[in-house]
Structures are given as structure tokens and as C-alpha cells.
Amino acid sequence: EAQVTQNxxxxxxxxxxxxxxxxxxxxxxxxxxxxxxxxxxxxxxxYYSMNVEVTDKGDVPxxxxxxxxxKRNFPLILESPSPNQTSLYFCASSLRSDSSYEQYFxxxxxxxxx
Amino acid sequence: xxxxxxxxxxxxxxxxxxxxxxCVYETRDTTxxxxxxxxxxxxxxxxxxxxxxFDEQNEISGRYSWNFQKSTSSFNFTITASQVVxxxxxxxxxxxxxxxxxxxxxxxxxxx
Numbered sequence: 001e002a003q004v005t006q007n008x009x010x011x012x013x014x015x016x017x018x019x020x021x022x023x024x025x026x027x028x029x030x031x032x033x034x035x036x037x038x039x040x041x042x043x044x045x046x047y048y049s050m051n052v053e054v055t056d057k058g059d060v061p062x063x064x065x066x067x068x069x070x071k072r073n074f075p076l077i078l079e080s081p082s083p084n085q086t087s088l089y090f091c092a093s094s095l096r097s098d099s100s101y102e103q104y105f106x107x108x109x110x111x112x113x114x
Numbered sequence: 115x116x117x118x119x120x121x122x123x124x125x126x127x128x129x130x131x132x133x134x135x136x137c138v139y140e141t142r143d144t145t146x147x148x149x150x151x152x153x154x155x156x157x158x159x160x161x162x163x164x165x166x167x168f169d170e171q172n173e174i175s176g177r178y179s180w181n182f183q184k185s186t187s188s189f190n191f192t193i194t195a196s197q198v199v200x201x202x203x204x205x206x207x208x209x210x211x212x213x214x215x216x217x218x219x220x221x222x223x224x225x226x
Contacts, residue, residue, distance in 0.1 A: 033214065042120075042205060042218035043159075050212060058213060090159060099209035100147045100166070105159040 002027045006091050006106035013081055014114055021076045021109050023091030031094040032074040033058070033103065034066065036087040043090065049074055050097040081113045118208050120217035127196055128225050135191045135220045137206030143167075148182065148189045149207040153219070159205075165189065196224045 004025045013019055025032065033048040035058075045058030049068040063085055065077040074093075078085060088110050092103035117140040127133045139148065150162040163173060165182050173180045177194045193200050201224045206217040 035216075040218065043207075043216040045214055045216075048212060048214075056212060059215070088157075092159075098212050099214045102149060102161040102164050103151075103159075103214070104161070108157055 002104070004091055004093050004104050004106035006089075006109050008109060009107060010110050012112045012114065015082055016080050019078050019081060019111075021078075021089060021091075021111070023074045023076065023106060024072050025074075025093040025104070026072065027093060027095075027104065028071065029093035029095055029104070030071070030097040031099060031101070032068065033092045033094075033099075034064070034074070034076045035090045035092065036060065036085075037090060037108075038087050046076070046089075048099070054097075081111075083113045085111065086113050087111060118206055118215050118217035120204075120206055120220050122220045123218070124221045124223070126223040126225060129198055130195050132192060132194050133196055133222065135193075135204050135206075135222065137189045137191065137217060139187050139189065139206070139208045141187075141208060141210055143210050147209045149209070150180065150189075150191050151205045151207065151216075153203040153205065154199075155201065162191075162204075193222075198224050198226055200224050 007022045030051050034046040035043045037043050044060045047066040049055040091106040094103050095101045119138045146167045148165045152160045179192045181190045203219045203221045205219045208215050
């Protein structure tokens, strides 16, 4: 089944404790992206990747890191999480290397930072 | 800078009524793409439609229709004969080059 998977689905952590949210897609998509969803703010793009080893900042990249060492994986790293990073995170992938095609979204990861 | 505005934060209609969700965008590019996504109460994000800036034809898919007007920079979404299952948050999005901007979403309640 074609899908985007994220792990973990739920995470409660403390301020400053490094964490990684994994994202994997099995559709051989070139474009991958991370978003955060906050009430009243919609979805905001954190980072995106056009292909392996090619990443760039979205609108809210502060406090996050990403890497794209393999085409299928695009982990989101929070080196020192803070409470303002409490949010619902979505990973997505898309067929082409730009953003012109529809995104396929993962199920979401709800992160709470205390 | 690109921007997507969904002015309707929340809408409630009675089942079987028609409802239109508005989306207004800003972009300096001549080539861009517009999308609508649905987020039902279960939380997943589901793609509904994609439209490029050179195709202004309206589109109909069952009870759903989309009206794209470049002259007013709008890409509105209409649900005809709404059903309770249409209750969801709907997002409009604009892609320009490599980035994607989403609107803040419209929460639609369909009342039985």
C-alpha cells in the first residue's frame, strides 16, 4: 500500500531533550516536506526536500533540522525542544521535485514539550 | 511574498444546503498551482484537487465544484447538497516554485 508513515504518533517530552520524528514514504517520491499545524494558524511548512541531499527552509524552520540521506526517509530533528514546539506535525511527499503536485500526508505526530 | 487567505474561519449549514468556501491568493508568479485539502475529524489530510495557473476551467466532481478566477485571484470550493460526512476543516494551498503556503483553513459543520 502506498503510504507515508511517521513515528512516533504521539510523544511527550521535556524541554531540551533531543528528539527525532521519522518519516518514510514508499512511493519513490522526490519531494518531501514537514509541516506543523497549530490552532488558528493552519499548516505551516517547516522544511522541504526536493531530492536526496537537497533541503531548504520553509516558513518556520527555527528550532528544527532535517536530513535527506535516502530518497524514502526525511526525519525531523528537534535538537533542543521548547514548549512553543508543542504542535501536530505532518510529513508529506509528492511525486516531483518541486511543489507542483499534490502532497500525500502521513498520519501526523502529536508532540507535547513540557 | 505569497499568501493564501481563507476568510471564513468557521461555517455551519444544515444538511442538503449548498455551501461555498472562499480562497483568495496572492502571488507574483505567472506559473503556480492551487490545491484544496480536506481534514476530517479523524485528522488525516486528504487531497481534493489541483489546478495550475493556466487552466481556468471550472471543475466538477460529484457534489464538489471549484471556481478558479485569475482576475480576482480566487479559487473557491462549493459543496452542493451537503452531507454530514462533509464536516471537516478545508485548506486551500498555493505552490510557487518549491514552497507551499496553506491558508488557515475553514471549519465546516454540516448539521443534520
